[in-house]
Amino acid sequence: LNSDKLKSLGCMKGLLLLCHYYPPCPQPDITLGTSKHSDNTFITMLLQDQIGGLQVLHQDCWVDVSPIPGALVINIGDFLQLMTNDKFKSVEHRVLANKAGPRISVACFFSSSVIPNSTVYGPIKELVSEENPPKYREFTVPEYSKGYIEKGLDGTSHLLNYKI
Numbered sequence: 001l002n003s004d005k006l007k008s009l010g011c012m013k014g015l016l017l018l019c020h021y022y023p024p025c026p027q028p029d030i031t032l033g034t035s036k037h038s039d040n041t042f043i044t045m046l047l048q049d050q051i052g053g054l055q056v057l058h059q060d061c062w063v064d065v066s067p068i069p070g071a072l073v074i075n076i077g078d079f080l081q082l083m084t085n086d087k088f089k090s091v092e093h094r095v096l097a098n099k100a101g102p103r104i105s106v107a108c109f110f111s112s113s114v115i116p117n118s119t120v121y122g123p124i125k126e127l128v129s130e131e132n133p134p135k136y137r138e139f140t141v142p143e144y145s146k147g148y149i150e151k152g153l154d155g156t157s158h159l160l161n162y163k164i
């Protein structure tokens, strides 16, 4: 692929910034800060404070993403998984609740869903072939965003709606 391919497809156009405040939780053993999901973005950049609680699902096990001062967490989102025809995989993650104190995180979502347009997206043509046929159907951003919002964070993957 040309190095500007994803940019030329408009993947970097929309940027949504979400600040999360998780209050201290009296019963963290029966509570979650954020339930299991993968982001519907292209890429997510996340800054978390020192409290911890972010976990990623790796080989069916939850693994702590321990805070490192000054470090950003970069997550691949569903949109990039779909466009790369599963070459890059989005990561399922969640945030545990904690008693220790409030937790703050800032997520930057690169997502064209914030700039609705009529462009048709799907697996990038150069990445599919007869041996590696498209695994996903084409879609428009408004359709994709609407489906994600309607589904909610129910623990299932939004990508299933686009599987061929």
Ligand SMILES: O=C(O)CCC(=O)C(=O)O
Binding pocket: 018, 020, 034, 039, 046, 048, 054, 093, 095, 105, 107
């Ligand atoms: O608070 C965090 O560390 C993660 C938040 C998150 O997963 C999200 O906003 O999609």
Ligand SMILES: [Fe+2]
Binding pocket: 037, 038, 039, 093
């Ligand atoms: Fe997330």
